[in-house]
Amino acid sequence: MTRSLFRSARTTGKTLRVVLVKPSKYDDEGYVIRHFRGVLPSNTLACLASLTRDVAGRRLLGDIDIEVELFDDTVEKIPVRRIIRSHRLPRTRTVIALAGVQSNQFPRAADLARKFRAGGLQVLIGGFHVSGTLAMLEGVSPEIQELLDLGVTVVKGEVEETWGDLLRDAAEDRLRPLYDFMDHKPDLHDRPIPMIHGDYLRKFIVSNFGTIDCSRGCPFNCSFCSIISVQGRKMRERSPEALIRTLRENYARNRVNFYFFTDDNFARNRHWREIFLALIRLREEERIPIEFMIQVDTQSYRIPDFIPLAARAGCTQVFIGMESINPRNLEAVGKTQNHVQDYARLIAAWHGARVATHVAYIFGFPFDTPESLRSDVARLQSELQVEQASFFMLTPIPGSQDHARMVHSGEPMHPDLNDYDSFHETIRHPNFRPGELAASYREAWKNFYSFDYMRDVLRRANPENYRNIFFNFIWYRNSTLIEGGHPMLHGFFRLKDRVDRRPGCVVESRLRHFLRRSREIRATLRSWLALALEMEELWLQTRKRSEAELRLVAEIQSLRSQLNRNLRAAELQLAHIRTRLQFPELRVPSRLALALRNLNFGMAKRLAYSRSDLRQFWQRATARPIRLLARPHRVVLNFLKDAQLFFLFLRDLARA
Structure with missing residues (x-):
């Protein structure tokens, strides 16, 4: 989806379209690492969006209007063909800014640059790879020289004080091969703060x-x-x-x-x-x-x-x-x-x-x-x-x-x-x-x-x-165990475009790609289910309970040890009454509600410290399915109890 941020007020009808692109990288199979929902928004995109808005607001390009679009390759497909087609609009120039390119993103950025240059568009590339390489090595490295030979403009250094000049050169179609701003680090004190864009953030978890x-x-x-x-x-x-x-x-x-x-x-x-x-x-x-x-x-x-x-x-x-x-x-x-x-x-x-x-x-x-x-x-x-x-x-x-x-x-x-x-x-x-x-x-x-x-x-x-740490554990477990990569590069649910693949990798037929993705998605869903159950168990064993809940559990355990059996509804009610003496805010359920505790969300939440008993039941049941037929009421009750606990787990996460 296009991330159209803004356009300046119409003047003469001349327009410079600034397309900000944050490249991703390829996985080991040559697919772009892209997710349905990301985790870390790009600060570089936010910086350049703010700088461009500032240039437009101060009319630094005179009577030329500025239109800005933002794309993050990690969470959306870059519509290369559509961007190239829009370049052909009358009285419009387009410049592509490949932003914040790190070394592992450079191959992907270079491939995008080739496509845009083949379509006749002006292309800028900046970031730590080109700036760091040119700063530390003598001459120009081969991969950067290859882009220069294609007519890509390389930007070395930070652009807070020179972004308007770069855009003016782009609007007048006179970009130089290399801009070197390394010797003058910009003063950031009065420069625009990185801009948060709501539509962009909605692509993240x-x-x-x-x-x-x-x-x-x-x-x-x-x-x-x-x-x-x-x-x-x-x-x-x-x-x-x-x-x-x-x-x-x-x-x-x-x-x-x-x-x-x-x-x-x-x-x-x-x-x-x-x-x-x-x-x-x-x-x-x-x-x-x-x-x-x-x-x-x-x-x-x-x-x-x-x-x-x-x-x-x-x-x-x-x-x-x-x-x-x-x-x-x-x-x-x-x-x-x-x-x-x-x-x-x-x-x-x-x-x-x-x-x-x-x-x-x-x-x-x-x-x-x-x-x-x-x-x-x-x-x-x-x-x-x-x-x-x-x-x-x-x-x-x-x-x-x-x-x-x-x-x-x-x-x-x-x-x-x-x-x-x-x-x-x-x-x-x-x-x-x-x-x-x-x-x-x-x-x-x-x-x-x-x-x-x-x-x-x-x-x-x-x-x-607690919740911040818990969510980070979900993120890290998903990235390392399911996605197979570093958490800082991975989000949730991989998207693999069939044809958007690294040059040199075979583009699969539609049928083969469909079958491959079907297998991968099934495996992902199974892994997510296992992860969800693991995190539910982690929540049950670590959830921060109130003092009233802890006291209630202690009363129930005391009665169980005295009677040496599971408690009846009247005895559970007695435990609530005793607890309420210390915690008046505690509600005492009716005996009917307590008798139906397997169907009662509040009781399930208070008393469950683990679902190990449920896990063991399902393991035994799947090992000998005949048991499911012999005791169907146990199956129904355990299923409902499991569903209740999982619902409570999800509800607790949603409240975070």
């Missing part, structure tokens, strides 16, 4: 979720990171006043009240205190329930007032660049700001403020082995007790010092940029046989997000964080 970068840059010098080569080591911040004004407008217009502040290191934003205090006023005085997550370094807990103010301002989760718990690894990659001996205090400080912790952890550092990685994951669980971890395989990202060093030394690297996504092996490691690092990586996801550990996390989670 949570439509009240937005992304904004409050600052750019990072003062540290990690060898595996490309942030410093593209955005620099000097922090540049947006205006706190403009940020708060935007949050207020987004809530009023689209009810967006949860944000991922995408700053690489929010703790080094010089205006963090102003932002937090303004958010506190927004929450406490204006009653706008803003919540957010941020990325920080491991020394953030040492900053006076940072953690308590973050929590009061609405921070519910913090993403920490831990990377490794081996000091030798940290020293080898220049992450000298991390001190392993501080990790426990760091996590405890955030937990003390009732903020959930989520750590980044990289596999493939110089001193890693299969055994050490297995031990590291166990220590994350037992010693540090972090709620979540995102695992990455060390990848020589173009723009990083690691990549530049390997290019200059001639070390072998995987040639396909599509695999530079942190869950494919791209380099040789002396401590791992081929494929062994990937196996350790997959094992880590399985072990960390085991049922037992998720249960432990949710049982000790603060009630206000």
Whole structure:
């Protein structure tokens, strides 16, 4: 579906159509990774949409009207033919902006660029891959040169102060092959804040979720990171006043009240205190329930007032660049700001403020082995007790010092940029046989997000964080077990277009593709059912119950132990009456309702701590189907009870 954002007021009839496209990447079979519902909206698309609106509003192109469309390849098919056809409209020029292209997205972006160029359209490409590669390597790399030869315009650096000039050149059909803005990092203070668009957000699983970068840059010098080569080591911040004004407008217009502040290191934003205090006023005085997550370094807990103010301002989760718990690894990659001996205090400080912790952890550092990685994951669980971890395989990202060093030394690297996504092996490691690092990586996801550990996390989670953590567990389990990829690249329910496939891959016949997709969808639905039942069991065992519910269960268990049998309706009513003496708000059901407790939602919710008895019943029944015929009333009652519990589970999630 077209994401038509706006068009400026009509003047002369001349129009520049700006088509913003966020490319996806290909999976191992050559299909575009695209989902019916995504998880993480693109901040780059939001940035460029705001910049374009600003250019149009200030009439920087004179009498030329501007029309903007937005497409995200991860959640919708790019209508290449329709875009090319509309270019032929009279008095209209079209420019395609391939936005925020990372290295693993570059092959897909290049394929889209070829199609648009073949249709006669002007094409811009920017993002971390082209900016980082051109910044760190001498000359132009072959894949970028190929696009230049096709007439694609390459944009190196950030465009906050030059976007109007680029669009003017596009409107006048005089785009240059290369624009280099790296030597002048734009001042972000008064630049437009990334714009939230409601229609775009509805393509994502949570439509009240937005992304904004409050600052750019990072003062540290990690060898595996490309942030410093593209955005620099000097922090540049947006205006706190403009940020708060935007949050207020987004809530009023689209009810967006949860944000991922995408700053690489929010703790080094010089205006963090102003932002937090303004958010506190927004929450406490204006009653706008803003919540957010941020990325920080491991020394953030040492900053006076940072953690308590973050929590009061609405921070519910913090993403920490831990990377490794081996000091030798940290020293080898220049992450000298991390001190392993501080990790426990760091996590405890955030937990003390009732903020959930989520750590980044990289596999493939110089001193890693299969055994050490297995031990590291166990220590994350037992010693540090972090709620979540995102695992990455060390990848020589173009723009990083690691990549530049390997290019200059001639070390072998995987040639396909599509695999530079942190869950494919791209380099040789002396401590791992081929494929062994990937196996350790997959094992880590399985072990960390085991049922037992998720249960432990949710049982000790603060009630206000319970649902966020629970939803993240659903997302991560779906991505790693069902979709087979990294959660930050996957949403819910894959869409596979038959013909929109990587060049070189065979396009299947309609019948073969239909049969393949039918099998895959059936397998996905079966996996979803298994995941739903697993998460239902997790909810039953960890759901935060009220004090009245807990007391009622204790009374029932006490009576059961005294009588040594299941309780009758009158005895269940007695347990309610006893509980009500301490909790007057508790309603005492009638004996009839209690007699029909298997059909009573309230009783099912209060008394069920597991569905293991139901699971065992169905396992026995399916093993010997004759039992289903012998006791049909048990089948009906257990089916109704199972349905009730599942309904309650879904209803509880829907209330989140």
